[in-house]
Amino acid sequence: QQSSPLPTAEQYVDDLYAQDEQLEFVLQSIRDNGMPQISVKRGYGRLLTLLVKMTRAGRVLEIGALGGYSGICLARGLAKGGTLMSLELREEYAKLAHENLTKAGFGNTVTYMTGEALPNLEKLYAHNERFDFFFIDADKGNYPNYLEWAIKLGTPGAIIIGDNTLLHNKVMDPAEQGNNVRRMREFNRMMAEDPRLESVMLTAYDGLTIARIV
Numbered sequence: 001q002q003s004s005p006l007p008t009a010e011q012y013v014d015d016l017y018a019q020d021e022q023l024e025f026v027l028q029s030i031r032d033n034g035m036p037q038i039s040v041k042r043g044y045g046r047l048l049t050l051l052v053k054m055t056r057a058g059r060v061l062e063i064g065a066l067g068g069y070s071g072i073c074l075a076r077g078l079a080k081g082g083t084l085m086s087l088e089l090r091e092e093y094a095k096l097a098h099e100n101l102t103k104a105g106f107g108n109t110v111t112y113m114t115g116e117a118l119p120n121l122e123k124l125y126a127h128n129e130r131f132d133f134f135f136i137d138a139d140k141g142n143y144p145n146y147l148e149w150a151i152k153l154g155t156p157g158a159i160i161i162g163d164n165t166l167l168h169n170k171v172m173d174p175a176e177q178g179n180n181v182r183r184m185r186e187f188n189r190m191m192a193e194d195p196r197l198e199s200v201m202l203t204a205y206d207g208l209t210i211a212r213i214v
């Protein structure tokens, strides 16, 4: 008798939760448009919603929108009147994300800024925009820069989450010396040592690090 392969812990957790039509729709739209299937996982998305809720964040900034999966999860955590600012390199991704957030009822909650995130972060700072929750999930080589900007743009007590901080376990392999790996190590060190932050790095998923601006 053939036994079916055991699910991974991640699959097991994801299967505990009921289908989520809004998020399934996002994943389908990403597949239909031939976009990369690299949205956060279901359990991870639930963590984002809970963290926004638990911290009562009102102004959330996301770097890396893709099709709006994590955007919906973040927006779900906001209380009435809360806002999400989402930075996305590609016009067509931001357009799809906006359509998906609108379908999910968050069309008026979210604002997209397209193009390279760095100049947009500078613009937000110059316009005196401040945020109390950050989700960093874009190009890995800029993570340390994004972290500096988050610290500048963050209110006291603001939360900063960095995704993919294990970088497929490359960060702990000294043989890996590519730019993204070196920059992610730099980010992880900053999160761990910068006196402006208190943080914890979790080894779930591809690694996620949660910090609070002291």
Ligand code: SAM
Binding pocket: 038, 039, 040, 063, 064, 065, 066, 067, 068, 069, 070, 071, 087, 088, 089, 090, 093, 115, 116, 117, 118, 137, 138, 139
């Ligand atoms: N957070 C999304 C989710 O879980 O639904 C997934 C984001 S995906 C991993 C990374 C995104 O960052 C892509 O949509 C990519 O176009 C965007 N990106 C890459 N480089 C960027 C840059 N320099 N500035 C802004 N966005 C960038």
